[in-house]
Amino acid sequence: MAKPISHVVNRHGLKSGAPDVAIPVAEDLVTVPGSPTRERDVSFYSREYPLETQNIEKAADREWGWTIYTPEVTEYRRGHDVANKPLIDAAAISGDIPPTVEPEAGLDVTEMIRTRAEEVGFGEVGFTKYDRHYTFESKKKWARFSSAICLALEQDFDQTQSIPSLEAEFAHFGTYEVAGALALDLSEYVRSLGYHAQVHSPNDNSGIYIPLFVAAGLGQLGANGQLLSPHFGSRARLLVITTDALVTHDEPIDYGINKFCDTCQVCVDRCPARALVKDRVWWRGAHKNKLIYDRCRPVMVTYDGCGICMKVCPVQKFGMQSVMEHYVETGEVLGKGTDDLEGYELSGKGYFASGELPHMGNKIFDFPHGTKDDWLFHQFKEKLASNGGPTTEDAVEFAEQVAALVAEGESTRSDE
Numbered sequence: 502m503a504k505p506i507s508h509v510v511n512r513h514g515l516k517s518g519a520p521d522v523a524i525p526v527a528e529d530l531v532t533v534p535g536s537p538t539r540e541r542d543v544s545f546y547s548r549e550y551p552l553e554t555q556n557i558e559k560a561a562d563r564e565w566g567w568t569i570y571t572p573e574v575t576e577y578r579r580g581h582d583v584a585n586k587p588l589i590d591a592a593a594i595s596g597d598i599p600p601t602v603e604p605e606a607g608l609d610v611t612e613m614i615r616t617r618a619e620e621v622g623f624g625e626v627g628f629t630k631y632d633r634h635y636t637f638e639s640k641k642k643w644a645r646f647s648s649a650i651c652l653a654l655e656q657d658f659d660q661t662q663s664i665p666s667l668e669a670e671f672a673h674f675g676t677y678e679v680a681g682a683l684a685l686d687l688s689e690y691v692r693s694l695g696y697h698a699q700v701h702s703p704n705d706n707s708g709i710y711i712p713l714f715v716a717a718g719l720g721q722l723g724a725n726g727q728l729l730s731p732h733f734g735s736r737a738r739l740l741v742i743t744t745d746a747l748v749t750h751d752e753p754i755d756y757g758i759n760k761f762c763d764t765c766q767v768c769v770d771r772c773p774a775r776a777l778v779k780d781r782v783w784w785r786g787a788h789k790n791k792l793i794y795d796r797c798r799p800v801m802v803t804y805d806g807c808g809i810c811m812k813v814c815p816v817q818k819f820g821m822q823s824v825m826e827h828y829v830e831t832g833e834v835l836g837k838g839t840d841d842l843e844g845y846e847l848s849g850k851g852y853f854a855s856g857e858l859p860h861m862g863n864k865i866f867d868f869p870h871g872t873k874d875d876w877l878f879h880q881f882k883e884k885l886a887s888n889g890g891p892t893t894e895d896a897v898e899f900a901e902q903v904a905a906l907v908a909e910g911e912s913t914r915s916d917e
């Protein structure tokens with residue numbers, strides 16, 4: 502029997518000229534617009550335990566990853582870094598560039614920016630307050646302006662369905678490259694309206710972007726830890742531009758995802774690392790399914806970026822309208838239990854149909870943790886163990902490496 506509907510969320514069509522979508526939200530899926538949040542906790546953690554980029558806080562496993570990647574992945578990732586460098590450099594100084602004209606007094610430019618962003622290819626565009634609670638400690642002095650333009654670029658559908666694969670990594674990193682370039686173009690447009698625009702590069706994140714997207718009504722947080730956006734679910738690559746432009750902020754929306762994920766659980770059940778957890782916890786003021794980083798990371802590194810939790814999500818595969826219509830009609834999760842949605846191949850381990858999971862063993866989860874300092878110390882300890890004790894050469898090499906880190910300004914303290 503069909504379920505009663507609480508409300509219908511209407512969104513524009515994905516591409517220009519495409520029909521609008523109407524997403525029915527069943528009564529038993531209703532929670533709150535956006536995410537359940539305790540603002541006092543968000544504020545406390547932001548102040549006392551500020552967020553930091555994984556490039557710093559998790560630098561040890563970033564370095565270690567390069568020793569694990571296949572030659573093909575290494576080659577591709579090196580090329581990606583080269584392609585990204587000028588985009589990151591341009592974004593870093595974008596907030597200092599002055600507007601090219603005086604703004605028209607009193608003119609709200611929200612829809613002008615939204616239209617332009619959609620024209621250049623962003624599939625989801627929203628506006629919200631730039632909430633600095635989610636800014637990384639190392640970027641707090643850099644980040645400017647009070648409004649955030651939230652921009653999601655869709656990752657290729659077919660390549661995504663091949664997850665985990667090098668092909669899917671082309672889509673993943675390639676989309677970030679395109680998004681970084683499009684954002685720089687859009688920032689020029691904002692300046693041509695008379696305002697500043699600071700590009701927060703998708704390749705050098707300034708903070709956690711998902712809460713901003715949820716606040717802007719562009720989706721809700723899935724149990725896979727990703728934004729589930731209306732058209733392409735978690736197949737979205739995110740960035741923000743902050744601005745002092747006169748804009749109107751969007752409102753968060755209840756798409757029914759908070760409850761739907763409790764029923765679905767496909768990503769939780771299919772994660773080869775058992776890194777996703779069934780039950781929600783309060784974490785830094787958010788009520789969420791908290792991913793276990795130390796289980797996810799080594800599997801990502803070893804198996805072409807993994808991403809199975811993205812691939813098996815029905816909202817990614819079928820779109821939110823189809824998923825929610827099916828739920829209203831049947832009370833069931835579209836595609837759940839089918840190999841089409843849930844099956845995946847893991848290099849060297851074989852194919853795993855719905856209901857089957859690979860055995861990962863313990864060894865894969867033994868990897869370096871923490872900052873670059875921690876990684877250096879880890880390597881030094883291993884050398885001591887293999888040499889049967891300290892040698893002068895080891896000690897001198899270690900001291901030189903530490904000195905180089907200090908000179909780079911990258912020596913950091915781990916708060917974990």
Ligand code: SF4
Pocket residue numbers: 771772773774775776777792796797798800801806807808809810811
């Ligand atoms: S990326 Fe892979 S290992 Fe990590 S949470 Fe997703 S499915 Fe699990």
Ligand code: SF4
Pocket residue numbers: 723724725726729761762763765766767768769813814815816
């Ligand atoms: S797979 Fe299911 S539980 Fe996981 S994020 Fe998608 S909708 Fe939510």
